[in-house]
Amino acid sequence: MSCQINTIRKMQYYKLRKTISPITLLIGLMCHESYSYDGLITNKIGNELGIKPYDIDRINVKKKIIIKKKNKEVEEISLRDAKKYVRRGCNYCNDFSSEFSDISAGGVGVEGWTITIVRTDKGQKILDKVVDAGYLETRPIEEVKGSYDAIIKLSNNQKKRRDKFLSI
Numbered sequence: 001m002s003c004q005i006n007t008i009r010k011m012q013y014y015k016l017r018k019t020i021s022p023i024t025l026l027i028g029l030m031c032h033e034s035y036s037y038d039g040l041i042t043n044k045i046g047n048e049l050g051i052k053p054y055d056i057d058r059i060n061v062k063k064k065i066i067i068k069k070k071n072k073e074v075e076e077i078s079l080r081d082a083k084k085y086v087r088r089g090c091n092y093c094n095d096f097s098s099e100f101s102d103i104s105a106g107g108v109g110v111e112g113w114t115i116t117i118v119r120t121d122k123g124q125k126i127l128d129k130v131v132d133a134g135y136l137e138t139r140p141i142e143e144v145k146g147s148y149d150a151i152i153k154l155s156n157n158q159k160k161r162r163d164k165f166l167s168i
Contacts, residue, residue, distance in 0.1 A: 002095035028098020030106025039085030094162035109147035
C-alpha cells in the first residue's frame with residue numbers, strides 16, 4: 001500500500017541500507033483505505049456473517065466489499081457498514097495510487113485486468129522483461145479511459161480527504 005511504499009522510500013532517502021537492501025522493486029497497490037483485521041475479518045465477516053477466513057477465496061473492494069468464497073458463493077458488505085473498521089491513519093493518507101512506487105497496480109474499473117502505472121525506469125525495465133517473457137499481457141490505458149478517469153478522481157478525492165482531516 002502507498003503508506004508502506006512511502007515508508008520504504010523515506011528509508012532509502014535516509015540511506016538505511018542495512019534495513020532495506022533486500023528490497024529491489026516497489027510495487028504499490030492503489031488503496032483508498034485499509035481495514036483492521038480484527039474488525040473486518042474477525043468481527044464483521046467471521047462473527048456477523050459466519051464466514052471462516054479459510055473459506056474465503058478473495059476479497060475485492062469495488063464500491064462495496066465483495067467476499068468470494070471458495071464454494072463460489074458471494075457475500076457483500078457496504079462501504080458504509082465497513083467504515084467503522086477503517087484504520088485511523090488512512091484518513092490522513094493522500095496517496096491513492098502509490099505515487100512513490102516503481103509500479104502501481106489496482107483493479108480500478110476493470111474486470112479481469114489490473115491497471116498498471118509504471119513510475120520509474122527500473123519499473124519499466126522489469127515490466128518490459130516480464131511482458132517479453134510472456135508472463136503478462138498489456139493493453140493501452142486508452143482502451144479503458146473510464147478507469148484512467150476514475151484513478152484521477154480517486155486520487156484527487158484522497159488528497160481532499162486528507163486536507164479535511166488535517167484541518168480539524
